[in-house]
Amino acid sequence: MTQTLKTSERLGVVDALRGFALLAIVLLHNLEHYNLFFIPENMPAWLQTIDKYAWDTMFFLFAGKAYATFSLLFGFSFYIQFHNAEKRGIDFRGRFAWRLCLLFLFAQLHALFYNGDILLLYAVVGFALIPVCKLKDKTVFWIALILLLQPYEWGRAVYAMINSDYVVASGHYMPYAIRAQEATANGNFFEVLCSNISDGQLYSNIWQVENGRLFVSVSAILSCRPFFIL
Numbered sequence: 001m002t003q004t005l006k007t008s009e010r011l012g013v014v015d016a017l018r019g020f021a022l023l024a025i026v027l028l029h030n031l032e033h034y035n036l037f038f039i040p041e042n043m044p045a046w047l048q049t050i051d052k053y054a055w056d057t058m059f060f061l062f063a064g065k066a067y068a069t070f071s072l073l074f075g076f077s078f079y080i081q082f083h084n085a086e087k088r089g090i091d092f093r094g095r096f097a098w099r100l101c102l103l104f105l106f107a108q109l110h111a112l113f114y115n116g117d118i119l120l121l122y123a124v125v126g127f128a129l130i131p132v133c134k135l136k137d138k139t140v141f142w143i144a145l146i147l148l149l150q151p152y153e154w155g156r157a158v159y160a161m162i163n164s165d166y167v168v169a170s171g172h173y174m175p176y177a178i179r180a181q182e183a184t185a186n187g188n189f190f191e192v193l194c195s196n197i198s199d200g201q202l203y204s205n206i207w208q209v210e211n212g213r214l215f216v217s218v219s220a221i222l223s224c225r226p227f228f229i230l
Contacts (some may be wrong), residue, residue, distance in 0.1 A: 024066035035090035035116045036184050040072045062187075064072045067213070074122055075206045078129050080223060093130045108201075112193050115180045115200025121208055132222060144223035147215045159194055170210050176203035 031054070039048070065088040079098060085092035100123050107119035131142055160166045183195030208214055 014073060014076065015166060016031055017069060021069040024062040025070065028058060028063060028066070029116070031058055031117075034114055042134065068216070068220050071122075071217050072224045074126070075129060075221035075224035078126070078133075078221075080181055089215060093133065097127065108197065111201050111204075112196050115184065115196040116204050117201065118204070118208070120205060121217060122212070122221075124226045125214065126223060128218050131220060144219045147219040147222070150212050150215055152215065153212065173203050173206035173210060176200075176206065187212075192218065 041174050081096070082092045085095075103126070104123035105120060107117055107123050109115040110119055132143065135143075156168055160168060180195050180199040180203050185198070187195060208217075
């Protein structure tokens with residue numbers, strides 16, 4: 001345990017962690033039936049109780065940890081590639097931006113077959129790494145910490161205290177979620193593809209913004225650098 005790991009061994013550990021994170025995410029999606037939330041008719045009450053405990057247990061054990069680990073490793077991979085290129089005198093930021101564009105296109109392909117796509121979020125927030133990659137570690141750490149505290153939600157809370165007429169709005173994703181689920185449950189193959197790429201993308205990404213995952217993901221991606229160094 002006290003021996004220094006070689007670069008190849010450390011990358012092996014990172015790949016293993018990424019694999020565990022992806023496995024946990026797949027297990028959670030299995031529980032959700034890939035956003036086709038369905039309860040069979042005449043399902044016994046005792047079986048519904050077991051399903052609820054299984055659902056709550058799996059999400060408690062894996063949900064936050066899996067997504068946070070995946071985000072950390074997304075940023076850590078950029079950190080390794082950026083500094084390896086820097087040692088060779090190459091600026092990696094342009095190539096990374098191009099890869100994010102390719103990830104954006106792959107996210108659209110993925111979204112055709114699953115209306116809960118998360119790759120689009122990473123393709124967008126990944127650009128946050130480009131302007132901060134040469135900042136000091138402490139600066140990046142404080143930026144990540146501020147984002148983790150959900151500044152948008154604090155801003156809305158303060159505004160609500162100042163303006164008594166302000167009503168916090170949420171659930172903007174629901175109309176798209178209802179249409180996406182209806183298409184998934186009853187549509188033909190072409191209808192499902194069209195719904196996934198439109199309603200599905202809006203449903204998934206608006207939900208992530210409204211539920212704070214946008215800021216958490218950016219925070220985790222940025223904090224990989226001070227996390228692994230310190």
